[in-house]
Each structure stands twice: as structure tokens, then as C-alpha cells.
Amino acid sequence: MVKDKGTEQLIKDTAKKIFFAEGKLHATTQDIADAAGVNRTLVHYYFRSRKILFEQVAEEALEELRQIMSSIFIGKLSFKEKLKKLISVFIDETSALPYRELFLITETNRHNQGLEDQVHDTHVKPFLADIKEEMDKGNITVMDPRQFMINLFSLMAYPLLASTLSKGFMRISDHEYIQMMKQRKQLIFEMIYPNK
Amino acid sequence: MVKDKGTEQLIKDTAKKIFFAEGKLHATTQDIADAAGVNRTLVHYYFRSRKILFEQVAEEALEELRQIMSSIFIGKLSFKEKLKKLISVFIDETSALPYRELFLITETNRHNQGLEDQVHDTHVKPFLADIKEEMDKGNITVMDPRQFMINLFSLMAYPLLASTLSKGFMRISDHEYIQMMKQRKQLIFEMIYPNK
DNA sequence: TTAATATTTAACATTTTTGTTAAATAAAGA
DNA sequence: TCTTTATTTAACAAAAATGTTAAATATTAA
Structure with a gap:
């Protein structure tokens, strides 16, 4: 997958794809990292915790x-x-x-x-x-x-x-x-x- | 909660309540056991695995x-x-x-x-x-x-x-x-x- | 009653998931 | 260039969730 908008955005977009398009609501950070083709540590590097990633994704869904x-x-x-x-x-x-x-x-x-x-x-x-x-x-x-x-x-x-x-x-x-x-x-x- | 229909049924009914009524789709076996007021081991005793409990609940939802x-x-x-x-x-x-x-x-x-x-x-x-x-x-x-x-x-x-x-x-x-x-x-x- | 069976519990083991650290690499600016 | 900063990785640690075992208790039938 292309990381034109940077890795942070890529991770968030991938999470959205998994949640919103595929309906895999139980996806783990590992699932997301794998789908994005990045090391799982990056999820923590950019978002600090799974919870924060989820909150951002939810907030943007609302938006x-x-x-x-x-x-x-x-x-x-x-x-x-x-x-x-x-x-x-x-x-x-x-x-x-x-x-x-x-x-x-x-x-x-x-x-x-x-x-x-x-x-x-x-x-x-x-x-x-x-x-x-x-x-x-x-x-x-x-x-x-x-x-x-x-x-x-x-x-x-x-x-x-x-x-x-x-x-x-x-x-x-x-x-x-x-x-x-x-x-x-x-x-x-x-x-x-x-x-x- | 009363266990008139036996503990196995109680566990299944509790799981259904959590999933179907409360919409807590991420509930763990511990969550279910707690809500049913039983030891979590009973979930395994009666259903062998979380997966099997879920499958039974899904099959019954369909039914x-x-x-x-x-x-x-x-x-x-x-x-x-x-x-x-x-x-x-x-x-x-x-x-x-x-x-x-x-x-x-x-x-x-x-x-x-x-x-x-x-x-x-x-x-x-x-x-x-x-x-x-x-x-x-x-x-x-x-x-x-x-x-x-x-x-x-x-x-x-x-x-x-x-x-x-x-x-x-x-x-x-x-x-x-x-x-x-x-x-x-x-x-x-x-x-x-x-x-x- | 007692022996067999069913049910329940606690303790432990394994696996999965999440989170942390430090080091390696890449990128950018002086 | 060199030095600083950003990004990425691997290794490790901790926590959470699941699964297993054996022992304790209750129930049932002979």
C-alpha cells in the first residue's frame, strides 16, 4: 500500500477500511498493522494506545x-x-x-x-x-x-x-x-x- | 439471577442479554460469567470454548x-x-x-x-x-x-x-x-x- | 448410606493482545 | 559533511483473555 499521506494517516485509513468497509469490528492493532503493511509498534508510536486510535477513528466517523x-x-x-x-x-x-x-x-x-x-x-x-x-x-x-x-x-x-x-x-x-x-x-x- | 433452567442455560441467556440487549459485542467470557454470577470455568465446562458458545448463540439468534x-x-x-x-x-x-x-x-x-x-x-x-x-x-x-x-x-x-x-x-x-x-x-x- | 456422577471452584498454563524500551535507519537542516 | 530529528524495527514486558487440570462440593440413584 502506498504511504503518500504518511504512515500515521495510512494506519488510520487502514483502520477505517477494516472497520467501516469490511465490518471487522473486532480487529486488533496487529490486524490493522498487518493490513497497513507496517510494524505494529508504529500504531503506538503515532497513537500511543489502541484506545486513542479508536477514539480518533470514532470522532472522525462522526465528523x-x-x-x-x-x-x-x-x-x-x-x-x-x-x-x-x-x-x-x-x-x-x-x-x-x-x-x-x-x-x-x-x-x-x-x-x-x-x-x-x-x-x-x-x-x-x-x-x-x-x-x-x-x-x-x-x-x-x-x-x-x-x-x-x-x-x-x-x-x-x-x-x-x-x-x-x-x-x-x-x-x-x-x-x-x-x-x-x-x-x-x-x-x-x-x-x-x-x-x- | 435465578438458575431455574440450569447453569448452562443461564450462561447462554446471559450471553444473549449482553450481546442482543446491551449491544456489547466485545464482551469476554469473563464479562459473561460475571454477569451470570458464575465462575468463568463453567463457560468452558459447558461450552468447551468461547468459539462454540458464540456459534451456539449465533445459531439460536438465527433460529x-x-x-x-x-x-x-x-x-x-x-x-x-x-x-x-x-x-x-x-x-x-x-x-x-x-x-x-x-x-x-x-x-x-x-x-x-x-x-x-x-x-x-x-x-x-x-x-x-x-x-x-x-x-x-x-x-x-x-x-x-x-x-x-x-x-x-x-x-x-x-x-x-x-x-x-x-x-x-x-x-x-x-x-x-x-x-x-x-x-x-x-x-x-x-x-x-x-x-x- | 454410599458409591457414582454431575456440578462448581481454585490454581495454574497458554495464548493473544497490548504496551514499552532501546537501538537501527532514514531524512532534514546547519 | 555532520548533527539533529523523525521514522522504523526488533526485543522485551505486562496485561488480558482463553483454556486446562485437579480437587472440592453437591446431587442422584442403588
């Missing part, structure tokens, strides 16, 4: 999720267009890194710490207000805007998170599943934002 | 998911009633054990083994056929029946699986979140099975 949200909500698109964009971006991102949320969830459970997050005021609150407004306009089904948001993220995230189970139960091949995930962009939009 | 499916599909209810029942049962079950699927997913990823499951022919295939039929009747929106099924399970499972993230981002209290999950039974049904 990445924030980025997705903010990338959508800058610019003056209509709600409808924002929604389309969010679905497309989120599904693309999550297809590449399906287990990122899962990592956050399990790390949070591991240390019995809920997450007090600032993303609420900057992104979630305005988004919920937009949803409310769109309901008042009669464009989407009226419900608790938070339920709307939960529905949206459920439909986007779950099939990628649980692809192993879905594919197993429904006997869908890897290739076809990818196709289906692409189709979901349109499908989710139509469910959430019905034409009439 | 429990099958049970949910079959409990719905015996009896001669209409599709509409089956759907209502499935949503209600699944959400109740998953509220109690939100991380059961997550355990299966991570254990599957850990050992690079997909799951070749017999549940397909007995439950999933007939369910998909029912969905198709209902679409032909014009009762539900026409789409790939597998997408319908994915939507259904996404809407049911994800909010419970990712409750930590949802509550954190949207600033919802534990108590209120439970209320919202109850409301989702009706809400999901209406999304999936629209009145007109």
Missing part, C-alpha cells in the same frame, strides 16, 4: 456523517432537490462504507456513553423545520418530522448495513444486490415524496 | 429470527392482517433485543462467512409471493417484492438498531424514543400499505 449532512444543506436547492441529493450522496457513501454507523453504535455501547452531539442545532434542527414546512405545504405525508427523518435514514442505511442478512435470506447475489441498491435511490424518493 | 417469521405465516390471516401482526411482533421483539441482528452481522463479517440459510424456501419465498399477489390486486405499490421486503425490515429494524445515533442527533430522550417506537407500528403499516 464524516456531519459532512454528508452539511454538504447537502449548503446551497439554495428546493427541499425536493435537497432530498434527492441527500439520498444519492448518502447511499453512495454508505455503499462504500456500510459499517461506519455500526462502528459508532458498538463503540458507544462498549463504553456506556451516549453521544451529545452538536450536529443537532446546525443540521438536524433546520432539516426538521424544512420537513415540517413541506408537510404544511401538503407535499409530503403529515407526521412527526422526526419520524419522517427516521424513515428516511432507515430506508437508506439498513439495507447496506444488513446486506449479509438480506442477501442470505433472500438469496440475492452480490452483483444483483448492488444493482438493487442503485435502484433504491429512486424508490426511496418516491416512497418519501409521493407524486400525489 | 429466533426464523421463529418470528413462521409465527406470522402460520394461520389463515389476510395479507393485510399478517403484515400488521408481523410489524407488531417484530417491533416488540426487536425493542427487547435490538442488537440481535447486529451480532449476527458482525460475527458473519468476523469469519468471512456468508450465511446459506434454509429460511428462504420455507418463509421468504412464500412471503415474496404474497407480496407479489397483493401488488397484482392493486393493494400496494408495485415494485420488486424484494425491495418491498427490504423497505419493511428497514423501517422496523433500523430505528432500534441505531437508537443511540438517532437519539443523539435528534436529541430525543429514552422515554420519548420508546413512545415513538410504539407509534411506528401504525406509521409503518400506513407507509407500506396505503389506504388508497
Whole structure:
């Protein structure tokens, strides 16, 4: 593997790949070092401890999720267009890194710490207000805007998170599943934002 | 804790509680023994190794998911009633054990083994056929029946699986979140099975 | 009761994972 | 160049987790 951005970054990126892309939540520092093709001591040299590496990775995962949200909500698109964009971006991102949320969830459970997050005021609150407004306009089904948001993220995230189970139960091949995930962009939009 | 069903069962039940209810996927045999209030050696006495305990727990998790499916599909209810029942049962079950699927997913990823499951022919295939039929009747929106099924399970499972993230981002209290999950039974049904 | 069996415990051993130290090598600046 | 600093490695140490053994206790059936 190329170490263009330096070894420290390489280690962190490799850890993310193992956790977020491969879903190997039990990976050890040795596993990470091996995958990165470096001596395990470097993990300690750059991060001092496994715990700190994990915390950095978790913090950046959270930051990445924030980025997705903010990338959508800058610019003056209509709600409808924002929604389309969010679905497309989120599904693309999550297809590449399906287990990122899962990592956050399990790390949070591991240390019995809920997450007090600032993303609420900057992104979630305005988004919920937009949803409310769109309901008042009669464009989407009226419900608790938070339920709307939960529905949206459920439909986007779950099939990628649980692809192993879905594919197993429904006997869908890897290739076809990818196709289906692409189709979901349109499908989710139509469910959430019905034409009439 | 009472050991009515014997210590072996107690250990297994405790492991399930830690994995499925608390989402502590990194729990050690010591953690499990402590939570069960027994000597760790008993884990080895009854299960020989940590690996075997995990495999048994995973196999039973899978069996429990099958049970949910079959409990719905015996009896001669209409599709509409089956759907209502499935949503209600699944959400109740998953509220109690939100991380059961997550355990299966991570254990599957850990050992690079997909799951070749017999549940397909007995439950999933007939369910998909029912969905198709209902679409032909014009009762539900026409789409790939597998997408319908994915939507259904996404809407049911994800909010419970990712409750930590949802509550954190949207600033919802534990108590209120439970209320919202109850409301989702009706809400999901209406999304999936629209009145007109 | 007693002998056989099942269950539980403590002590020990091994393996795995994590963390530390010091030395070797490479890179960069004076 | 030489000297300082950064990076990497190997060897070692400590801790954590898993697995094994044998003895103690409880249970059961003859």
C-alpha cells in the first residue's frame, strides 16, 4: 500500500477500511498493522494506545456523517432537490462504507456513553423545520418530522448495513444486490415524496 | 439471577442479554460469567470454548429470527392482517433485543462467512409471493417484492438498531424514543400499505 | 448410606493482545 | 559533511483473555 499521506494517516485509513468497509469490528492493532503493511509498534508510536486510535477513528466517523449532512444543506436547492441529493450522496457513501454507523453504535455501547452531539442545532434542527414546512405545504405525508427523518435514514442505511442478512435470506447475489441498491435511490424518493 | 433452567442455560441467556440487549459485542467470557454470577470455568465446562458458545448463540439468534417469521405465516390471516401482526411482533421483539441482528452481522463479517440459510424456501419465498399477489390486486405499490421486503425490515429494524445515533442527533430522550417506537407500528403499516 | 456422577471452584498454563524500551535507519537542516 | 530529528524495527514486558487440570462440593440413584 502506498504511504503518500504518511504512515500515521495510512494506519488510520487502514483502520477505517477494516472497520467501516469490511465490518471487522473486532480487529486488533496487529490486524490493522498487518493490513497497513507496517510494524505494529508504529500504531503506538503515532497513537500511543489502541484506545486513542479508536477514539480518533470514532470522532472522525462522526465528523464524516456531519459532512454528508452539511454538504447537502449548503446551497439554495428546493427541499425536493435537497432530498434527492441527500439520498444519492448518502447511499453512495454508505455503499462504500456500510459499517461506519455500526462502528459508532458498538463503540458507544462498549463504553456506556451516549453521544451529545452538536450536529443537532446546525443540521438536524433546520432539516426538521424544512420537513415540517413541506408537510404544511401538503407535499409530503403529515407526521412527526422526526419520524419522517427516521424513515428516511432507515430506508437508506439498513439495507447496506444488513446486506449479509438480506442477501442470505433472500438469496440475492452480490452483483444483483448492488444493482438493487442503485435502484433504491429512486424508490426511496418516491416512497418519501409521493407524486400525489 | 435465578438458575431455574440450569447453569448452562443461564450462561447462554446471559450471553444473549449482553450481546442482543446491551449491544456489547466485545464482551469476554469473563464479562459473561460475571454477569451470570458464575465462575468463568463453567463457560468452558459447558461450552468447551468461547468459539462454540458464540456459534451456539449465533445459531439460536438465527433460529429466533426464523421463529418470528413462521409465527406470522402460520394461520389463515389476510395479507393485510399478517403484515400488521408481523410489524407488531417484530417491533416488540426487536425493542427487547435490538442488537440481535447486529451480532449476527458482525460475527458473519468476523469469519468471512456468508450465511446459506434454509429460511428462504420455507418463509421468504412464500412471503415474496404474497407480496407479489397483493401488488397484482392493486393493494400496494408495485415494485420488486424484494425491495418491498427490504423497505419493511428497514423501517422496523433500523430505528432500534441505531437508537443511540438517532437519539443523539435528534436529541430525543429514552422515554420519548420508546413512545415513538410504539407509534411506528401504525406509521409503518400506513407507509407500506396505503389506504388508497 | 454410599458409591457414582454431575456440578462448581481454585490454581495454574497458554495464548493473544497490548504496551514499552532501546537501538537501527532514514531524512532534514546547519 | 555532520548533527539533529523523525521514522522504523526488533526485543522485551505486562496485561488480558482463553483454556486446562485437579480437587472440592453437591446431587442422584442403588
